[in-house]
Amino acid sequence: MxxxxxxxxxxxxxxxVKGQNQDLTKLYEKVNPAVVVILTEVKDVxxxxxxxxxxxxxxxxxxxxxxDKQI
Numbered sequence: 001m002x003x004x005x006x007x008x009x010x011x012x013x014x015x016x017v018k019g020q021n022q023d024l025t026k027l028y029e030k031v032n033p034a035v036v037v038i039l040t041e042v043k044d045v046x047x048x049x050x051x052x053x054x055x056x057x058x059x060x061x062x063x064x065x066x067x068d069k070q071i
Contacts, residue, residue, distance in 0.1 A: 038063075 040059030045052060 038061070040061050042057050042059040044055050044057070046055050
């Protein structure tokens with residue numbers, strides 16, 4: 001009897017969760033205009049023996065932008 005109740009609950013929950021899934025294509029189309037890519041660059045001074053060089057590399061960072069004009 002407990003197995004029957006557990007299976008019934010499993011199927012009910014599984015069906016209700018599937019009904020709430022959002023179509024990712026529609027979500028992508030909605031948020032895509034608000035997505036930006038920000039590239040950063042870091043310049044470091046490196047001493048190699050008697051020689052001093054400036055080395056560029058990709059920078060790190062994170063964040064987000066907020067606008068009341070999009071979405």
